[in-house]
Amino acid sequence: MKGAAAAVGASYRNLLAWQRQAALSRTAPVIRSRRWLRRVAERYRHSLQLRVVSATLILSAVVVSGLGYILMQHLVAGIYANMQQTSLSIANTGLNTAQSSNALNGKRNSSTRKVIWSLAHSLQSTGGTPYAIEVAPLPRVQGAPVYSTGDAIDFYRTPTIPAALTNDVVAEWNIKGNAAERPWREWTSMAMGSNPRPVPGLLIGVPFGSGFALYYFFPLAAAEQTVASIQQSLLVAGIVVVFLLAAIAWLVTRWVVVPVRMAAQGARRLSAGELNLRMEVRGSDELAALATAFNDMAVGLQEKLAELEDLSQVQRQFVSDVSHELRTPLTTIKIASDVLYGSREEMGQAAARSAELMQGQLERFESLLTDLLEISRYDANAATLDAEPVDLCGIVLQSADVAQQLAERRGTKIEFRVPAEPCIAEIDRRRVERILRNLLLNAVEHGEDKDTVVTVGMDSAAVAVSVRDFGVGLRSGEEQLVFDRFWRADPARARTSGGTGLGLAIALEDARLHGGWLEAWGEPGQGSVFRLTLPRAVSGELHGSPLPLSPLPLSTAEDAIETAELASLGDSGLGGGGSLARGLPQPGMTDRVVPTEPLVASESVQTRESMVARESPVTLPALADPVLVESVAADALAAGSGVAGEVPDGRARHAGSQPAGNEVAASG
Amino acid sequence: MKGRVLVVDDDAALAEMLGIVLRGEGFEPTFVGDGDRAMDVFRDTKPDLVLLDLMLPGMDGIDVCRQIRAESGVPIVMLTAKSDTVDVVLGLESGADDYIVKPFQSKVLIARVRARLRRTDDPAPETLTIGDVTIDVAGHSVQRAGEPLNLTPLEFDLLVALARKPRQVFTREVLLEQVWGYRHAADTRLVNVHVQRLRAKIEKDPERPEIVVTVRGVGYKAGPG
Numbered sequence: 001m002k003g004a005a006a007a008v009g010a011s012y013r014n015l016l017a018w019q020r021q022a023a024l025s026r027t028a029p030v031i032r033s034r035r036w037l038r039r040v041a042e043r044y045r046h047s048l049q050l051r052v053v054s055a056t057l058i059l060s061a062v063v064v065s066g067l068g069y070i071l072m073q074h075l076v077a078g079i080y081a082n083m084q085q086t087s088l089s090i091a092n093t094g095l096n097t098a099q100s101s102n103a104l105n106g107k108r109n110s111s112t113r114k115v116i117w118s119l120a121h122s123l124q125s126t127g128g129t130p131y132a133i134e135v136a137p138l139p140r141v142q143g144a145p146v147y148s149t150g151d152a153i154d155f156y157r158t159p160t161i162p163a164a165l166t167n168d169v170v171a172e173w174n175i176k177g178n179a180a181e182r183p184w185r186e187w188t189s190m191a192m193g194s195n196p197r198p199v200p201g202l203l204i205g206v207p208f209g210s211g212f213a214l215y216y217f218f219p220l221a222a223a224e225q226t227v228a229s230i231q232q233s234l235l236v237a238g239i240v241v242v243f244l245l246a247a248i249a250w251l252v253t254r255w256v257v258v259p260v261r262m263a264a265q266g267a268r269r270l271s272a273g274e275l276n277l278r279m280e281v282r283g284s285d286e287l288a289a290l291a292t293a294f295n296d297m298a299v300g301l302q303e304k305l306a307e308l309e310d311l312s313q314v315q316r317q318f319v320s321d322v323s324h325e326l327r328t329p330l331t332t333i334k335i336a337s338d339v340l341y342g343s344r345e346e347m348g349q350a351a352a353r354s355a356e357l358m359q360g361q362l363e364r365f366e367s368l369l370t371d372l373l374e375i376s377r378y379d380a381n382a383a384t385l386d387a388e389p390v391d392l393c394g395i396v397l398q399s400a401d402v403a404q405q406l407a408e409r410r411g412t413k414i415e416f417r418v419p420a421e422p423c424i425a426e427i428d429r430r431r432v433e434r435i436l437r438n439l440l441l442n443a444v445e446h447g448e449d450k451d452t453v454v455t456v457g458m459d460s461a462a463v464a465v466s467v468r469d470f471g472v473g474l475r476s477g478e479e480q481l482v483f484d485r486f487w488r489a490d491p492a493r494a495r496t497s498g499g500t501g502l503g504l505a506i507a508l509e510d511a512r513l514h515g516g517w518l519e520a521w522g523e524p525g526q527g528s529v530f531r532l533t534l535p536r537a538v539s540g541e542l543h544g545s546p547l548p549l550s551p552l553p554l555s556t557a558e559d560a561i562e563t564a565e566l567a568s569l570g571d572s573g574l575g576g577g578g579s580l581a582r583g584l585p586q587p588g589m590t591d592r593v594v595p596t597e598p599l600v601a602s603e604s605v606q607t608r609e610s611m612v613a614r615e616s617p618v619t620l621p622a623l624a625d626p627v628l629v630e631s632v633a634a635d636a637l638a639a640g641s642g643v644a645g646e647v648p649d650g651r652a653r654h655a656g657s658q659p660a661g662n663e664v665a666a667s668g
Numbered sequence: 669m670k671g672r673v674l675v676v677d678d679d680a681a682l683a684e685m686l687g688i689v690l691r692g693e694g695f696e697p698t699f700v701g702d703g704d705r706a707m708d709v710f711r712d713t714k715p716d717l718v719l720l721d722l723m724l725p726g727m728d729g730i731d732v733c734r735q736i737r738a739e740s741g742v743p744i745v746m747l748t749a750k751s752d753t754v755d756v757v758l759g760l761e762s763g764a765d766d767y768i769v770k771p772f773q774s775k776v777l778i779a780r781v782r783a784r785l786r787r788t789d790d791p792a793p794e795t796l797t798i799g800d801v802t803i804d805v806a807g808h809s810v811q812r813a814g815e816p817l818n819l820t821p822l823e824f825d826l827l828v829a830l831a832r833k834p835r836q837v838f839t840r841e842v843l844l845e846q847v848w849g850y851r852h853a854a855d856t857r858l859v860n861v862h863v864q865r866l867r868a869k870i871e872k873d874p875e876r877p878e879i880v881v882t883v884r885g886v887g888y889k890a891g892p893g
Contacts, residue, residue, distance in 0.1 A: 327749035327770040332682045335689055338774040366771055384754070386857070389885040424885045429856060 048260075049253045056249035057242060064238040075230055079223050084185070084202060086129055087218040091183045091204045094123045094133070094216065098208045116212070123214070130222070134215040168205070183216075190217055200224075259287040263294050275302045315380040319373060326369060330362075337362050364500075371502035375485065378509040385428050385513050387538050392423040392432070392463045393456050399433045400454070403440035407452065412444065414452045423458040425536040431510040432534070435518065436465065438503040439530045443469040445499075446528070457546035458536075462516075464547040466531040474522025482520050483508045507532075517542060521549045671695035673781065674715035676706050676732060677747065678724050686719065689774045695781070703727030707735055717784055718744045719777075722759055730762045737763030741820035743784035747772075760861035765822040766848060767858075783849030784822075796831040798890045799879050801870055803831055812870060822847065823866045830880060830890035839887040863888055 044050055098119055120135045168184045183206040189198040201219040208214055262279065269277050278298060279291040341359045344352035377383050400414055407414050443452040450470040457464045474482065481487050486501035504518075511518035514534045522528035533545040673690055677683045678701045690697040700709040704726035710718070718736060722729035733744055746759045746767040759767055766780055794805040802811045805828055810817045819827065829846045830838060838846075840856035848858060863882075867874040878892050 328679045328682055331747075331771040332679070332685045334771045335682075335685045335774045335777075339688065339692075388856075391885070422885075 049250065049257045052253040053246050053250045057246040060242045060245040064242050068234045068238050072231060072234060076227050079226055083218065083220075083223045087131070087202050087204060087216065088183055088185070090129060090131065090218075091206055091214070091216045094214055095183070095206045095208055097123060098135075098212075098214055130219065132217040132219075134217075136213050136215065256287070259290065263290055266294060266298075270298055270301070275305065312381055316377075316382040319376045319380055319382065322373070322376075330366065330369065334362050334366070368500045368502075371500045371506060374506050375502055375509070378506075378513075383509070383513055385538070386430070387426045387428050387514070389424050389426050390429055392425055392427065392458075392465065392534075393418040394422075395427075395429060395432055396436055396454060396456055396465055399436035400440055402437060403444045403452075406441065407444045410444065410447075410449050412447060412449055412451050414440065414444070414454060417453065417455040419456060419458060423456055423463045425458075425463045425534055426538045427463075427514060427534055428510075431513065432532075435507040435510050435532055436467075438507045439465075439467040439532070441499070442503070443467045443471075443528075443530070446471040448472060450527075455547060459544075459546040460536075461540055462533050462535055462542055462544070462546055464531060464533040464545045466529055466547045466549070468527065468529045468551055470527035473524045473526045474520065474528050475524055479520040479522060483518070514538075515540065515542065517545065519549055521551070523552075526552075671785070672713060672715040673697045673717050673719060674710060674713055675699050675719045676703070676724065676729070677701065677719070677721040679721070686777070689777065690781075693778050693781075701725075703729065703732050706732045710736055711739075715742065717781060718742060719781070720744055720746050720764070722746055722748045722750070722755070730758060733759065733762040733764055737820070741818075743821065745780055745784060756855070757857060757861055760858065761865070763820075763865075765820070765862075767855075779849070786849065796828065798831050798834055799892065801827075801831075801879055803828060810870070817869055819866070819869060822862065823869065826862055826866055827870070827880070827890075830888065834891040835889060837883045837886050837889045843887070859888075 044054070101115070101119060116135045120133055123133050123135075125131050125133070183204045185202060185204045187200070188203050189200045190203065199219050199221060201217050201221075204216040204218070206214045206216075266277055266279050275298065278295045281288050281291045281295070337355065337358050340347075340355040344355045347355065374383075396418065397416065400416075404414060440452070440454070447469040448471040453468040455466045455468070457466075483504050485505045487504075488501065508518050511532055511534070515538075516532065516534035519531050519533075520528060521531070529549060529551050531545060531547055531549050533542060533547075535542050671694060673695045675683050675686050675690075675697050677686070677699070680701065683699050683701065687697045687699065698709065698713045698715065700706050703724035706724070706727065720729050720733060720736075724732065729746070733746070736742065736744060743766075744764045746764040747770060748755060748759060748767055749770045750756070756767060765784060768777060768780055796803040796805065800813045801817075803824075804810070808821075808824060810819055810824065810827065825847045826843065829843060840859040843859050844850040844856065863880055864874070867877050867880055870879055871877045879890060881889055881892065883889055
């Protein structure tokens with residue numbers, strides 16, 4: 001019982017498997033043929049030669065078959081007309097013989113039958129054109145004695161001689177008596193000889209004598225054979241002609257297409273940088289002109305490029321010279337100013353203040369000079385990327401030093417949200433640090449004494465840093481303007497930290513040199529976001545950023561409720577609630593920051609304690625934000641005490657910063 | 669502290685200004701303003717440190733640097749107006765230990781000069797080994813398979829720093845701090861170039877280093893594995 005059930009189950013499974021396989025084998029050829037079709041279509045689109053050849057093939061096939069059809073019509077008509085002519089002349093000869101015998105002109109008697117027999121016998125086909133002959137009395141046909149020889153027409157089997165023909169013959173005879181006989185003809189099918197199947201042919205009936213008729217049947221077999229063989233030859237000739245034409249088209253297009261193809265390939269290689277490539281010029285036709293023009297273009301291009309290269313070289317040299325020429329005297333002035341500034345206590349009040357002013361303005365002059373030279377380096381295309389794989393999180397924390405000091409003076413914080421794992425990317429450290437310093441300083445400077453949030457994100461192709469401030473924000477259109485040289489949001493506004501006005505322009509160039517993006521977002525009163533996105537590999541291409549540019553939360557009901565709750569939480573006395581609600585991490589970002597395993601959290605606490613313990617020898621600004629303390633401590637530890645390897649660098653730091661999300665969310 | 673400093677610079681005003689600052693800090697500066705005469709003055713004065721401008725009339729600063737390095741391991745600090753990668757790396761590869769980009773502050777200059785002249789006066793006798801390289805720390809000598817290797821003081825310091833903690837990975841920033849005495853993160857190209865120079869001297873095959881190994885994305889460490 002059980003065994004039987006199992007067997008049924010097994011066979012059912014087999015059936016299913018078979019069905020699956022059948023379905024597969026049904027679909028497989030369909031897919032294959034579809035793919036093949038697509039490949040052919042692709043090839044068709046891309047090959048001029050294929051298009052010309054196939055067009056020739058189709059057009060010549062149409063023309064040749066049209067011509068063949070007309071030719072065939074003519075030939076067939078001629079053949080049948082000829083055959084009819086021959087048949088009629090044979091019938092006329094027979095009629096003459098029948099009439100000249102005179103034996104059948106009188107009344108029918110006992111010898112009539114014999115006479116008919118001998119007449120039929122004498123008229124039968126003797127080679128040449130095959131036919132069958134009958135002699136029959138008029139008007140009765142069916143059942144009447146018929147005299148035939150050889151391949152007799154089978155009058156006794158259907159179809160008999162068509163009634164229409166008989167009627168015509170009888171009518172002819174009735175009108176004209178036994179005089180002026182002429183043959184009546186009709187195309188019809190009749191059984192002939194021993195072959196029971198009717199064959200097509202020409203039936204001719206002639207009345208003669210005293211109520212007799214002579215019937216000839218000429219089968220069409222011979223004419224049909226001729227027609228068929230002509231048809232066959234025409235078909236073969238047509239096909240041969242069509243394919244010959246296609247071959248000729250192929251050859252002719254080849255003459256044109258091959259040089260064009262070579263020119264295209266040459267242009268490709270030229271654009272890929274093979275400037276010394278030249279085409280072979282043969283003869284003096286249009287193709288030779290193409291080759292000559294191509295070569296001229298290559299020469300022109302080479303010359304132009306060399307010219308530009310020279311120009312760029314000259315400009316680079318000029319930048320370098322200016323740099324040196326300006327910097328040497330500036331160094332002397334600067335050191336002199338240092339000396340004066342150092343001994344200002346021994347001077348009079350005016351001189352001392354002058355020394356101070358000079359010291360301050362020299363710094364500004366220097367940074368302006370540095371920025372100008374950097375910009376002119378970009379303008380001369382002399383900037384080079386010196387990329388190496390580094391941890392972006394580390395750079396972010398290191399770049400924050402100056403901005404940190406400014407923030408501290410203003411009593412604000414910079415909050416860092418970095419992922420748990422190190423964000424390794426191939427970047428130019430110096431340039432990225434410069435970008436980040438700039439963004440951070442700007443954020444603190446324009447942050448209206450509110451906190452700044454720095455978020456680091458990464459995916460498989462890119463790393464990103466976004467710097468968020470809650471200051472005045474940007475008016476619409478200013479997202480692009482901020483990157484302009486010497487652009488200021490409000491010309492009347494006093495500068496506090498003394499930027500050169502070139503910072504963001506240089507930062508944008510720095511980002512572009514990496515193949516990355518630097519974008520800005522801002523709303524009046526909502527603050528602004530600057531997002532830097534860099535590809536993780538030097539030659540990598542960016543398709544998106546791991547971080548959102550706009551910080552406004554998605555307008556789903558859930559988010560709104562969450563925001564409202566947190567905002568009210570902030571209002572109920574936890575402090576800093578206002579900025580907390582705005583600084584709420586994006587849903588996707590929270591996952592990165594908040595630890596999921598409690599084990600990691602406890603580890604991180606331990607690490608943090610050990611770090612704080614080690615922190616003392618490193619000079620650190622006194623900071624209120626625990627996140628920042630950890631981050632900077634870990635970083636300073638890594639850089640400062642030379643025990644970087646003892647604490648797994650990224651891990652320790654990021655483990656330490658992991659609870660950041662929690663703390664931020666809980667306490668602000 | 670010994671303090672003879674040779675200033676090779678063609679700008680008379682800057683040279684004089686440097687002289688004022690250096691004397692003020694207790695160094696004994698000597699000056700030469702011409703690349704062609706630089707080697708003669710160097711041999712005559714036997715300075716403890718050379719401050720070298722890269723752009724000089726006569727022989728160019730890079731060549732002066734190479735010639736000094738061929739004769740001596742004396743610390744060379746380049747003064748350069750060009751902070752572009754190519755210029756800096758070229759200077760470092762020709763043998764300079766450190767560089768300062770103009771315009772610089774006098775205290776930065778003094779700090780760098782002191783850092784290059786700072787030697788532990790009486791190091792404890794200590795012998796370190798990585799692979800087939802043996803380092804006598806007190807005797808300032810390095811041997812590979814019994815053969816003495818000629819390292820500059822900076823290269824020696826770099827090797828010792830790595831060798832004291834074999835298999836520990838040092839970031840470039842840590843090495844900058846330990847070997848060059850930089851307080852703040854500075855140009856990590858210094859480390860890259862000097863690691864290459866060190867490898868050229870101590871590795872059997874500098875293309876496949878076994879003693880100073882690169883740890884991708886992090887830094888360097890001593891010893892295989």
